[in-house]
Amino acid sequence: MISASGLTKVYGGKTALDHADFTVRPGVVTGFLGPNGSGKSTAMRLILNLDRATSGSVTVNGRPYRDLPAPLREVGALLEAKAWHGGRSAYNHLRFLAGTNGIPRRRVREVLDVVGLHDVAAKRAKGYSLGMGQRLGIAAALLGDPAILMFDEPVNGLDPEGILWIRRLMQSLAAEGRTVFVSSHLMSEMALTAGHLIVIGRGRILADTPMADFVPASHVRVRSPDLAALARAVAAENWRARTTADALLVYGVTPADLGDLAYRHGIRVHELSPVHPSLEEAFMRLTAESVEFHGIDG
Numbered sequence: 001m002i003s004a005s006g007l008t009k010v011y012g013g014k015t016a017l018d019h020a021d022f023t024v025r026p027g028v029v030t031g032f033l034g035p036n037g038s039g040k041s042t043a044m045r046l047i048l049n050l051d052r053a054t055s056g057s058v059t060v061n062g063r064p065y066r067d068l069p070a071p072l073r074e075v076g077a078l079l080e081a082k083a084w085h086g087g088r089s090a091y092n093h094l095r096f097l098a099g100t101n102g103i104p105r106r107r108v109r110e111v112l113d114v115v116g117l118h119d120v121a122a123k124r125a126k127g128y129s130l131g132m133g134q135r136l137g138i139a140a141a142l143l144g145d146p147a148i149l150m151f152d153e154p155v156n157g158l159d160p161e162g163i164l165w166i167r168r169l170m171q172s173l174a175a176e177g178r179t180v181f182v183s184s185h186l187m188s189e190m191a192l193t194a195g196h197l198i199v200i201g202r203g204r205i206l207a208d209t210p211m212a213d214f215v216p217a218s219h220v221r222v223r224s225p226d227l228a229a230l231a232r233a234v235a236a237e238n239w240r241a242r243t244t245a246d247a248l249l250v251y252g253v254t255p256a257d258l259g260d261l262a263y264r265h266g267i268r269v270h271e272l273s274p275v276h277p278s279l280e281e282a283f284m285r286l287t288a289e290s291v292e293f294h295g296i297d298g
């Protein structure tokens with residue numbers, strides 16, 4: 001479990017993380033979602049004690065990271081920057097890490113198998129493709145068999161096969177009961193991977209919610225020259241509805257329910273369409289106020 005309380009980081013005059021409170025729990029992939037520059041990497045660096053918080057605190061399994069006796073056995077992390085020595089082979093890199101962290105050497109072979117680098121383990125990492133490099137970074141994160149795993153934008157630049165592999169791996173790690181915390185600015189990717197979402201914008205936590213609760217409910221959009229009469233008929237049915245400038249949005253019903261109701265009341269209908277809001281839309285609405293850089297026409 002990861003718990004942040006009032007976590008704040010100010011760089012010069014710039015607040016990268018602003019009194020963030022959140023908890024990342026085991027057994028589910030938790031997506032850390034926010035636009036570029038919203039503070040995701042900053043939060044992850046603070047969790048790993050790679051940077052000092054300006055104020056507030058964050059604990060890993062109840063303790064600050066710096067107080068963990070064997071950090072690699074408790075938290076594995078894949079951050080954006082490549083952290084290995086390119087001249088070394090994957091095998092030697094992992095063996096070095098294992099050696100300096102009291103991890104048995106046989107574990108190196110195990111993680112090489114998990115990430116599928118077995119056949120190229122003797123080759124120098126300098127020649128690895130982006131996808132192979134990510135796999136090596138993940139092997140290093142898994143080396144200490146930690147209960148907590150953090151991945152910062154793990155699918156950036158990967159091909160579809162690599163993306164699918166990472167997605168499945170994260171889900172199986174969570175299914176084993178581990179805490180899996182993964183950052184992304186891609187809503188579509190999070191929608192397929194995460195069961196829980198922490199949404200961040202301009203350093204502030206905007207939502208901390210199960211994925212299923214994040215998407216607004218499906219509804220039916222109806223337009224009519226007699227919208228007021230239709231709204232009254234809908235209210236009489238006790239259906240939940242909301243009026244917009246030119247339409248009525250009715251929740252928890254089908255277009256057929258609504259069409260039949262209008263017919264019974266002799267109300268003409270000019271449009272009747274089912275609406276299934278996407279996670280992308282929910283995310284854009286939530287972060288619209290907090291995007292740091294808009295395009296010229298944004």
Ligand SMILES: Nc1ncnc2c1ncn2[C@@H]1O[C@H](COP(=O)(O)OP(=O)(O)OP(=O)(O)O)[C@@H](O)[C@H]1O
Nearest residue numbers: 011014016034035036037038039040041042043185
């Ligand atoms: N070392 C630093 N010095 C100064 N400002 C920084 C530093 N690191 C981050 N920032 C600023 O803090 C803010 C948050 O950056 P951060 O890298 O945490 O965002 P992010 O959500 O991870 O973004 P991205 O998706 O682009 O990686 C940004 O405005 C960034 O410019």
